[in-house]
Amino acid sequence: MDTGLQGRTAIVPGSSSGLGLAVARSLAAEGANVVLVGRRGELVQKEAAALPSAVGVEADLADPGVPARLVAEAEQRFGPVDVLVLNGGGPPPGLAADFTPEQFATAVDLLVQPHLRLVAGVLPGMRERGFGRIVAVGSSGVQQPIDGLVASNAARAALAGYLKTLAGEVAADGVTVNMVLPGRIDTDRVAVLDRAVAERSGTTPDQQRARAEATIPAGRYGTPEEFAAVVTFLASAAASYVTGEQVRCDGGMIRAH
Template identity: 70%
Template sequence: MDLGLAGRTAVVPGASSGLGLAVARELAAEGANVVLAARRGDLLWEHAAQLPAALPVELDLTEQGAPQRLVDAATERFGRVDVCVLNGGGPAPRSAQEVTTEELAEAMHTQLLVHQQLAMAALPGMRERGWGRIVAVGSSFVQQPAPTMVGSNAGRAALASYLKTLAAEVAADGVTVNMVLPGRIDTERVAALDRATAERTGVTPQQARDQAIAAIPTGRLGTPEEFAAVVTFLASARASFVTGSQVRCDGGFLRSL
């Protein structure tokens, strides 16, 4: 299947590792120009050098003005931004009672406001050209909040609500807006959460991992490549009638329809 991404330009934050890197590689494999952004510049340059048409941009997306600078850098190099992936790290584990007001405010900044700013920076050009894709990396916590992940629960759910509203506003302009909900994907972030669970519950990290896998019907963790394939499809020309949607990639972890 030709996804129609050859020659398109995609911006992918958090691309130095994990899901962001996997998405960048998958988009590049489909012929897209890829702008990789993250704070770890050394890794970005290394990864970008392995892709056919890539621009590494070292920045902290949470800093003031960084989302616009990222879109400007992509436009200067490739002339346009066609695909905007909303991706970034998640807050530290906290329960609803132990999280502070300051921590919750920070979570809303990093999980909602920064992504809103990036989408707004990329959107005018997309609407003008009549084609664009905004794909957010969410979490299964959007639909099933986790007990100790209140910052991620609240911030990503707020982003989902914002994007659902945005999707209806820009659909007639040829711009689709969707969110992919990863379950437990085999990344360092998930490994860190397993370590946090082990420390909190008194088991080993491997036991925490095994317990989590036992709750997944497929009986394993997902791979970053499997997740990236879903994002890439939603970013493609083939997904032109899919918008305002949340697509799960969780091995059946969420039991609701």
């Protein structure tokens, strides 16, 4: 399948490790120019240097001025941005009974505001050129809230509502907007969450992982590479008629239709 990504320019935040790095590598393997973004500057630059056409930028998306700077740097280095991946770290675990308005505002500042600023920076150009791909890294909690992750569940659901609305507004301009929902993918973030659950339940992280795997029809955690392949397809020319979707990559974990 020809993905049509050769020579396209992509921005991938949160790409010093985990899902973001896997996505950056997958897009680069298809010939895209990739701007890797992360707070760990040396690491993100090292990872970019290992790719055929990439640059690593040290940046914290929580800074309101950073998204515009990233778009400007991408355009200066490679040209107009064709693919925008929305990705970032998640908020700490917490219970709904203890959730405060201040904590919700913090979660929105982390998971929603930076992404809106990035979209604002690339969307006019995408619409003008008649091509654009916006793919958000979400969470299975968007469709089935995850126990103990109230901040993530709430803020990611807000982002999902915005993206679904946006998809309908820009589809006729050749811009697609989708969200990929990872289930239990074998990343450092999921390992941290497993340890948190283990501490609350008086078990070990290995026992918690075994319990989680037992709830997944595939019987295992997914790999970052499997997740990245789904993102890359949605970023491709082949996915031009797929928009406004929440695509699960979870081994069948979420049972709802």
